[in-house]
Amino acid sequence: MLGNRVEYTQGSRFAIPQETFSMKPSDSLCLPGSLLKRLQGSDHVMVLTGAGMSAESGIATFRDAQTGLWAKFRPEDLATPQAFAAHPARVWSWYEARREKVRDAEPHAGHFALVELESMVPRLSVVTQNVDALHQKSGSGNVIELHGNIMRSICHLTSRAIDGEWLAKSNDCPPRSPWAQDGLARPDVVWFGEPLPAGVMEAATKAAVMCDFCFSIGTTSTVQPAASLPLLALENGASLVEINPQETPLSLHADYCLRGSAARALTAIMQQLKNL
Numbered sequence: 001m002l003g004n005r006v007e008y009t010q011g012s013r014f015a016i017p018q019e020t021f022s023m024k025p026s027d028s029l030c031l032p033g034s035l036l037k038r039l040q041g042s043d044h045v046m047v048l049t050g051a052g053m054s055a056e057s058g059i060a061t062f063r064d065a066q067t068g069l070w071a072k073f074r075p076e077d078l079a080t081p082q083a084f085a086a087h088p089a090r091v092w093s094w095y096e097a098r099r100e101k102v103r104d105a106e107p108h109a110g111h112f113a114l115v116e117l118e119s120m121v122p123r124l125s126v127v128t129q130n131v132d133a134l135h136q137k138s139g140s141g142n143v144i145e146l147h148g149n150i151m152r153s154i155c156h157l158t159s160r161a162i163d164g165e166w167l168a169k170s171n172d173c174p175p176r177s178p179w180a181q182d183g184l185a186r187p188d189v190v191w192f193g194e195p196l197p198a199g200v201m202e203a204a205t206k207a208a209v210m211c212d213f214c215f216s217i218g219t220t221s222t223v224q225p226a227a228s229l230p231l232l233a234l235e236n237g238a239s240l241v242e243i244n245p246q247e248t249p250l251s252l253h254a255d256y257c258l259r260g261s262a263a264r265a266l267t268a269i270m271q272q273l274k275n276l
């Protein structure tokens, strides 16, 4: 069983990736037939996504140099229970600003390619570290949210859900909780050092163990326990494809590395899969 608490990791185990394919902006990616055949013949596809999956929908990533949120802010000031206890208004306001962006964001071609893939294979599970619900918005049917959902709020003492109507009536920052005298509303996301929501890691682990084809898309593969899921899939016999413009600690383990954006790589995969 993988750990259940969110934390950074470093280092990787060694393996040699079989093939790496780079996409320049002008490239139309020609994928190896072996990758497409394995995907076509798979019974259960697991797709692990990270912040890079939402980048082309206009949502900032965390660790990209310059544009990443953690290039401008310190996670320990904004994404820990200690930060919320010390500066609840600052943390709430920062999440409010992010919510505004998420509210306006739309899924891109890569999200829709995954929905189409779901209709072509017996089973597809999306396991996402993203809190923006863009997979659900695009129509993916089986989404496991590892790190919660930024559009929902909970009481910071009882973890009970607080509805939008209650929040809209409040002028406090953050709004008071209806569920506990000293309780405050907080975003329903998983902060560093916190455990994942009940049942979520079990469902994600099951998908990793059961799948025979795994995508890791748009994640630095440095935050646990999410980063271990593709390795678990690999250990249980799945083919592993990484989609990311940059190399990550997972790259060495992947059967194929597609060095391009999520939208372009997934669109190319779907086009070529349909032409097989």
Ligand code: APR
Binding pocket: 049, 050, 051, 052, 053, 055, 056, 061, 062, 063, 064, 068, 075, 129, 130, 147, 190, 217, 218, 219, 220, 221, 222, 223, 243, 244, 245, 246, 248, 260, 261, 262, 263
């Ligand atoms: N398509 C695919 N990948 C992309 C794209 C794109 N268009 N743009 C950027 N990327 C890649 C980057 O190269 C990087 O490897 O997406 C990755 C984004 O990494 P992070 O910002 O670190 O996001 P992630 O790995 O999902 O972070 C994990 O950390 O801060 C916490 O809880 C937060 O869920 C988050 C977790």
